Amino acid sequence: MIRAEKLSKRFGDVAALSPTDVHIQSGAITAIMGGSGSGKTTLLRLLAGLEKPSTGHIWYGDEDLCTISDKRLYQIRESMGMLFQYSALLNSLNVYDNVAFPLHEHTDLDEAVIRTMVSMKLEQVGLRGFEHLMPSELSGGMAKRVAFARAIAMDPKIVFFDEPTSGLDPISAGVISTLIKDTSTKNRMTSIVVTHDVPAGLSIADHIILLWQGRIIAEGSPDEIRHSTDERVQQFLEGRPDGPIPFSRSTTSYIDDLTHKPGTVRLES
Amino acid sequence: MSELTMKQSGLATFLGRLGRSTLRGCEQLGDATMLGLHALSLIFSKPWQGKHFIIQLYALGVGSLAIIVITGAFTGMVLALQGYYTLAKFGSESLLGAGVGMSIIRELGPVLGAFMIIGRAGSSITAEIGIMRVTEQTDALEMMAVNPKRRILLPRIVAVILAVPLLVAIFDVVGIGTGYIVGVELLGVNPGAYMAELVAKISMHDIYGGWVKSVVFGFLIGMICTYMGYRAVPTTEGVAQATTQAVVISSVCVLIIDYILTSFFL
Numbered sequence: 357m358i359r360a361e362k363l364s365k366r367f368g369d370v371a372a373l374s375p376t377d378v379h380i381q382s383g384a385i386t387a388i389m390g391g392s393g394s395g396k397t398t399l400l401r402l403l404a405g406l407e408k409p410s411t412g413h414i415w416y417g418d419e420d421l422c423t424i425s426d427k428r429l430y431q432i433r434e435s436m437g438m439l440f441q442y443s444a445l446l447n448s449l450n451v452y453d454n455v456a457f458p459l460h461e462h463t464d465l466d467e468a469v470i471r472t473m474v475s476m477k478l479e480q481v482g483l484r485g486f487e488h489l490m491p492s493e494l495s496g497g498m499a500k501r502v503a504f505a506r507a508i509a510m511d512p513k514i515v516f517f518d519e520p521t522s523g524l525d526p527i528s529a530g531v532i533s534t535l536i537k538d539t540s541t542k543n544r545m546t547s548i549v550v551t552h553d554v555p556a557g558l559s560i561a562d563h564i565i566l567l568w569q570g571r572i573i574a575e576g577s578p579d580e581i582r583h584s585t586d587e588r589v590q591q592f593l594e595g596r597p598d599g600p601i602p603f604s605r606s607t608t609s610y611i612d613d614l615t616h617k618p619g620t621v622r623l624e625s
Numbered sequence: 626m627s628e629l630t631m632k633q634s635g636l637a638t639f640l641g642r643l644g645r646s647t648l649r650g651c652e653q654l655g656d657a658t659m660l661g662l663h664a665l666s667l668i669f670s671k672p673w674q675g676k677h678f679i680i681q682l683y684a685l686g687v688g689s690l691a692i693i694v695i696t697g698a699f700t701g702m703v704l705a706l707q708g709y710y711t712l713a714k715f716g717s718e719s720l721l722g723a724g725v726g727m728s729i730i731r732e733l734g735p736v737l738g739a740f741m742i743i744g745r746a747g748s749s750i751t752a753e754i755g756i757m758r759v760t761e762q763t764d765a766l767e768m769m770a771v772n773p774k775r776r777i778l779l780p781r782i783v784a785v786i787l788a789v790p791l792l793v794a795i796f797d798v799v800g801i802g803t804g805y806i807v808g809v810e811l812l813g814v815n816p817g818a819y820m821a822e823l824v825a826k827i828s829m830h831d832i833y834g835g836w837v838k839s840v841v842f843g844f845l846i847g848m849i850c851t852y853m854g855y856r857a858v859p860t861t862e863g864v865a866q867a868t869t870q871a872v873v874i875s876s877v878c879v880l881i882i883d884y885i886l887t888s889f890f891l
Contacts, residue, residue, distance in 0.1 A: 406764055426772070433770035444765035447756075458769045461672075506769075516768075 357382050358403060358514070358546070363412035365398050372398040374570045375411060380563075385540050385547040387561035389554070391592065395570040396550040397441070397518055403548060404438060404516045405429055434462055437507035437515040441522060443499040445491040445506070451478070452487035455505045462510065477505040481535060497528030504532065508539055515540075517549040521556050529553065533560050554593055558582065566592065660855065661848035664778035674780045681784035685746040686791060692741050693792045694799050700733055701725060701800030705807035709814065718814050722823035725804035729797050731831050731890075735838035736883055738793040739846065742785070743875045747850040750781050751871040754854025755864035763855075778855060782847035789843030790836055797835070834890035841886065842879050849875045 358380035365373040373395040380386050380403070388396045401407040403414060405421050414421040416432060424432075445454050455474045459465060465473075478484040481501035491499060500520065507515055517536060521529035533553075537560045540547040551557045557564060558578045566574040566581065566589055574581055574589045581589060591599030668674075708724040754777060757763050763773040801823070808814040850871045857867035 404768060406767060430770040430772065433768060436768060436770075438765070438768040440761045440765060442760060444761040446762055446765070447760070461769065461771055 357417070358548075359415040360403065361413050361415070363399070363402055363414065364410050365395075365402060365407060366410045371570055373402070376570075376572055378403070378565065378572075380546060380548060382546050383540075383544045384562040385536065385549060385560055386563045386565065387549045387551055387557040388565045388567065389551060389557045389592070390567035391552060394567040396552075396567055398570075399565075399567065400516055400518055400548060400550045404436070405433070434510065435513045437510065437512040439500070439503050439507045439515070439517045439520050441519040443491070443496075443503040445494075445499055445503055447491055449491075450487065451483065451489050451491075451494070451502050454491070454502060455509055457506065458510045473509070474505075477509055478502075480508075480539070481505045482531070497524050497531075500524060500528070500532055501535075504535055508543070508545075511543060512545065514546045514548070517547060517551075519550055519552075521551060521553045529556065536560055554595070558593075568592075656856070657848055657852040660774070660778070660852050661782060664774045664782055664851070667772070667775040667779050668783065672775075674775060677776065677780040678783055681780045682788060685742075685750070685781070685784050686788035689742055689745045689788070689792055690795070692745050693738060693796050696737055696741050697729075697734070697796035697799035698803040700737055700796075701729065701803035701805075702807045704728055704733070704800070705804040705812070708804075709808060709812045718812075719818035720822050720826075721808045721814050722805070722819035722821070723826035725808070726801050726823045726827050727831060729800040729804070730827060730835045732835075732883075732887070734793050734797040734800060735835050735842060736879060738796040738839065739789060739842040739879045740876060742789055742792060742843075743846055743850075743872055743879070746785065746788070747846050747875055748868050748872050750785070750847075750850040751854040751857070751868045752864060754778075754781075754851060755857035755859075755867050758855065758857055759859045759861070759864060773855075778851045781851055782844075785847035785850070786840065786843040789846065790839040793835065793839040830890070834886070837890070838883060838886050841882055845878050845882060846875050849878065 358378075360376065360378040362375045363373065363378065364371070364375045376399070378399070388399055390396050398407065402409050405414070409422060412422075419428070419432070421429065421432075446457065449457065452471075452474055453460075455477055456470050459470045459473060463470075474487070475484055478487065481504050483498060483501055483505070486494075486498070486502075491502075494502060504520070507517075520532045520536060524532065533556045536547055536549060539545060549557070549561065558581070561578055564574075564576065564578055564581045565572055568588055574584050574586055576584075582593070584590065587599055590596075704725045705721060708721050708728075709718060712718050712720055712724065754763075757773075757777065763777065766773045766776055805816075805819060809816045809819055853867045853871035853874070854864075857863045
């Protein structure tokens with residue numbers, strides 16, 4: 357189980373994540389949802405150890421990710437995978453080498469075995485036969501699927517998914533969501549999915565964490581979230597423009613800005 | 626506000642900015658040194674990066690060969706022309722070989738060679754690493770339990786440190802060769818005198834000085850260009866800015882260090 361205590365992150369004067377406690381169940385799919393700028397990706401990157409928290413601790417079992425050595429962190433990461441928002445495929449390598457990359461790095465397996473394993477992973481994502489293509493020759497959906505195959509190449513225990521369906525057509529998004537659900541169930545993987553795709557999040561997750569302005573505003577099973585009485589949760593789920601979550605992030609009055617800033621048009625009442 | 630107070634305030638602002646810039650510069654210098662040394666320290670631990678080092682040596686070294694040969698050739702030719710013009714005034718054309726050789730081996734080879742490598746290879750190192758940051762490839766390496774400092778920085782730094790002296794040596798040979806062609810074949814300098822003066826006047830001390838300069842320049846270029854890429858602001862503009870800064874800072878550092886080393890090797 358992954359456990360975070362009083363986890364917070366500031367970038368200069370901006371508080372991206374306010375002190376937060378998070379519990380991620382082993383073998384389950386946890387979706388971290390929320391609007392843009394709510395701190396989802398920051399939380400994911402903190403949990404993955406890609407960012408150092410401003411305060412708090414992240415426990416993997418009985419080890420604190422914030423205090424362990426780099427060597428130990430890399431050892432732990434051998435059992436992790438991550439699908440990045442923009443795929444993050446290595447540009448200089450073709451599809452085969454991208455998927456085989458972690459296997460080449462961390463195993464002494466024969467190339468024939470690696471070839472078979474890569475073929476299996478690519479078959480899972482429906483891209484067997486595309487091994488020779490370079491990342492620049494792939495569409496966004498294909499790149500995401502290759503990145504998915506790479507993320508699960510080592511059969512990791514924990515996989516992080518950062519906006520896995522963003523920018524994809526509905527079919528590709530559906531395929532990726534199904535892949536996350538199926539792979540997590542079959543491999544008993546702990547999956548942490550950051551998404552603002554409400555239908556996808558509700559359909560694949562066992563547990564949902566809903567963030568707003570760097571704070572957790574709701575947490576629970578998809579049913580509990582669906583039936584939440586919190587207005588903010590309902591506004592987010594239904595995608596309503598009006599409600600307690602304002603669309604505009606400006607803190608000053610638009611009219612005041614227009615009428616008092618030098619060089620702008622004076623509006624006479 | 627009185628004129629005196631305004632002047633004092635202006636001076637305070639200027640000093641404040643100067644102080645902040647100096648502190649930021651020192652901070653970056655320290656950060657670059659720590660990052661470079663940390664990457665270099667990984668050379669002693671497994672997994673070895675031999676294959677990636679060879680790839681980088683080929684890309685940076687062989688890729689810069691053409692520009693080095695062209696620059697070396699024209700530098701030698703111009704030196705021969707200018708040298709002949711000056712020496713002829715004193716009736717000392719026979720010293721042309723020594724003049725061309727000495728200038729290239731001690732000074733122009735390492736400095737111009739370093740400039741060309743900065744423009745050709747250094748800028749590409751910064752841009753490549755910067756783009757890897759923008760596209761989260763370095764984060765992807767981290768998540769695949771591969772240390773990006775070991776995998777990306779180390780092979781490039783070592784490749785540049787090795788490639789610069791080799792390319793400078795080629796620059797020297799080509800420059801002296803084209804200087805010979807222009808001096809002897811076009812301007813009619815006695816070939817025996819050209820070679821005899823070249824061999825007699827250039828000592829091992831000169832060659833050693835040029836070699837030390839090229840190694841130091843390689844180290845500087847490797848450290849600065851990898852650092853600028855690795856610490857680039859992860860945006861398109863940030864990478865462009867980092868690439869420009871890498872070229873400017875490396876070039877200025879080469880000139881400053883060149884002066885210091887020259888004063889030691891005189």
